Amino acid sequence: MVDTKVVETEAGTRPFDIQSIRRDFPILEELVNGKPVVYLDSTASSLRPEPVIEAMLEYYHKSNANIHRGVYRWSDEATFKYERAHGKVAWLLNAKSRKEIIFTRNATEALNLIAFTWGKVNIKAGDEIVSTIMEHHSNIVPWQQLAAEKGATVRYIGITEDGKLDLSNIDEIINEKTKLVAVTHMSNVLGTINPIIELTKKAHAVGAIMVVDAAQSVPHMPVDVQALDADFLAFSGHKMCGPTGIGVLWGKRELLEAMPPFMTGGDMIRSVTLEGSTWNELPWKFEAGTPAIAEGIGLGAAVDYLQAFGMPALRSHEIEITRYALGQIREIPDITIFGPRKAEEKGGVISFNLGDVHPHDLATMLDREGIAVRAGNHCAMPLTDYLDVPATTRASFYLYNTFEEVDKLVDALHKARRIFKLA
Amino acid sequence: MSEIRDDLDMDYVLELAHNFDVELKNHKVDDPTVVFEDSNPLCGDKFKIQLRLNDEGVVEDVGFSGRGCAISRASAYLLSDLMKGHKADEVIEITRDQLIDELGIEITSAVRLKCAGLALRTAKKGLVIAGRATEPAEEEE
Numbered sequence: 001m002v003d004t005k006v007v008e009t010e011a012g013t014r015p016f017d018i019q020s021i022r023r024d025f026p027i028l029e030e031l032v033n034g035k036p037v038v039y040l041d042s043t044a045s046s047l048r049p050e051p052v053i054e055a056m057l058e059y060y061h062k063s064n065a066n067i068h069r070g071v072y073r074w075s076d077e078a079t080f081k082y083e084r085a086h087g088k089v090a091w092l093l094n095a096k097s098r099k100e101i102i103f104t105r106n107a108t109e110a111l112n113l114i115a116f117t118w119g120k121v122n123i124k125a126g127d128e129i130v131s132t133i134m135e136h137h138s139n140i141v142p143w144q145q146l147a148a149e150k151g152a153t154v155r156y157i158g159i160t161e162d163g164k165l166d167l168s169n170i171d172e173i174i175n176e177k178t179k180l181v182a183v184t185h186m187s188n189v190l191g192t193i194n195p196i197i198e199l200t201k202k203a204h205a206v207g208a209i210m211v212v213d214a215a216q217s218v219p220h221m222p223v224d225v226q227a228l229d230a231d232f233l234a235f236s237g238h239k240m241c242g243p244t245g246i247g248v249l250w251g252k253r254e255l256l257e258a259m260p261p262f263m264t265g266g267d268m269i270r271s272v273t274l275e276g277s278t279w280n281e282l283p284w285k286f287e288a289g290t291p292a293i294a295e296g297i298g299l300g301a302a303v304d305y306l307q308a309f310g311m312p313a314l315r316s317h318e319i320e321i322t323r324y325a326l327g328q329i330r331e332i333p334d335i336t337i338f339g340p341r342k343a344e345e346k347g348g349v350i351s352f353n354l355g356d357v358h359p360h361d362l363a364t365m366l367d368r369e370g371i372a373v374r375a376g377n378h379c380a381m382p383l384t385d386y387l388d389v390p391a392t393t394r395a396s397f398y399l400y401n402t403f404e405e406v407d408k409l410v411d412a413l414h415k416a417r418r419i420f421k422l423a
Numbered sequence: 424m425s426e427i428r429d430d431l432d433m434d435y436v437l438e439l440a441h442n443f444d445v446e447l448k449n450h451k452v453d454d455p456t457v458v459f460e461d462s463n464p465l466c467g468d469k470f471k472i473q474l475r476l477n478d479e480g481v482v483e484d485v486g487f488s489g490r491g492c493a494i495s496r497a498s499a500y501l502l503s504d505l506m507k508g509h510k511a512d513e514v515i516e517i518t519r520d521q522l523i524d525e526l527g528i529e530i531t532s533a534v535r536l537k538c539a540g541l542a543l544r545t546a547k548k549g550l551v552i553a554g555r556a557t558e559p560a561e562e563e564e
Contacts, residue, residue, distance in 0.1 A: 390468060
């Protein structure tokens with residue numbers, strides 16, 4: 001674990017003071033239509049604090065150069081910062097080594113990387129891949145494509161009425177034909193936190209690998225890859241206070257070593273002759289071409305930012321604000337809430353519908369009140385179909401959201417009942 | 424934008440959407456000339472349109488099924504008024520901006536523009552695929 005010792009700060013040293021946190025996000029001072037924005041769409045993309053923006057600016061201002069190339073000072077500094085960002089992510093995840101941390105564009109690319117490399121070699125005709133109906137499209141479609149190419153089958157774990165995975169027939173779904181199990185750690189629609197440790201044991205018992213879509217969990221709760229014992233875990237930087245265009249694939253080192261490369265070309269090469277090539281060491285083997293250097297450095301700064309509070313502190317705040325919001329929203333007539341009913345069992349995500357008001361109409365009306373929510377199928381069409389609704393409205397919370405903002409949402413929903421003639 | 428203005432906007436759109444639900448939604452067109460379904464991938468809304476054209480190519484009857492938000496239903500209602508009694512070549516010239524003008528609201532969101540254009544796109548594509556009109560020169564995104 002030597003190479004994860006890259007951090008200047010200790011986790012959990014900064015007090016969780018919401019007013020001081022909000023001052024780190026200058027965008028919260030912006031007015032739209034003369035009103036401050038109540039940003040309740042961090043599940044789609046979080047806001048970014050000043051230290052993250054500054055870290056990227058500093059790279060451009062002070063050490064702008066390509067990495068792994070030059071012997072001059074700027075390139076050296078850029079390389080150091082970019083590599084150190086991998087170490088910071090390893091620290092956040094309690095990974096054994098930064099060699100297990102591959103930077104991708106986003107969680108989607110990370111999941112595709114597994115399908116195109118591990119899947120290419122290991123999935124055969126007649127094999128089964130297991131996913132769930134609550135997945136984001138990015139944890140369904142790569143497996144469908146892989147299965148179609150190989151003559152394999154994708155099977156899906158269903159959900160219960162309260163939005164949890166239905167594990168009643170799990171030993172039938174995960175069976176000796178199963179080669180890969182791909183499950184979200186936290187649903188981006190229902191907020192459900194899934195039992196990854198239990199599912200990983202099931203997968204490993206039949207010789208399958210476990211892939212975790214952690215796009216919603218890593219930004220919001222402690223995630224320890226060694227404790228989960230899954231084989232791959234994917235997430236995006238932009239949902240955790242980091243920049244867009246950078247994401248992470250964590251994988252067990254022995255699996256990554258055995259896999260063929262994803263894309264080939266610059267930076268992932270050890271040697272090239274006209275007869276063939278050999279690959280660079282991990283993680284660079286999977287980072288072909290000049291990467292998103294500023295974004296990688298920005299992601300490292302985002303890890304520092306979150307770790308200063310400590311992930312348990314973020315999780316506590318989100319449980320509190322979600323509990324408060326669930327209690328308030330539940331009292332509004334004509335509201336249907338989807339997903340687990342207890343804040344402890346879910347992330348800071350509440351998907352709901354108001355009577356038969358179309359979520360797009362509701363979201364437009366809320367926008368005019370200065371409240372940003374998401375409306376639609378949230379890239380989870382199979383789940384929306386299962387819930388038997390055209391779409392849902394989703395409010396989600398992060399470290400900068402306050403109880404007062406929940407009150408504004410609730411007031412606006414009462415107003416919506418009048419506007420849409422429900423009251 | 425003041426709050427009062429917004430509410431009035433919504434009232435008119437809701438009234439048109441209500442008219443759509445009562446008069447057009449699930450209205451079955453006898454012997455339809457055009458039957459076509461299209462959807463908005465951003466939100467999953469979809470309309471199936473049925474049109475009956477007479478021998479001169481004039482739209483005689485319009486029916487819709489499917490699901491949509493208030494803006495998409497309201498614009499479908501206005502569109503059906505604009506189509507009835509007009510030839511397919513005239514229908515193909517109708518623009519989304521025209522419908523938005525008639526809705527009397529300001530739509531700035533790219534997502535909501537798609538809502539306002541869903542019925543029109545479905546009608547135009549249906550007419551073209553059925554060979555009743557030629558593709559308009561420039562399709563709005």
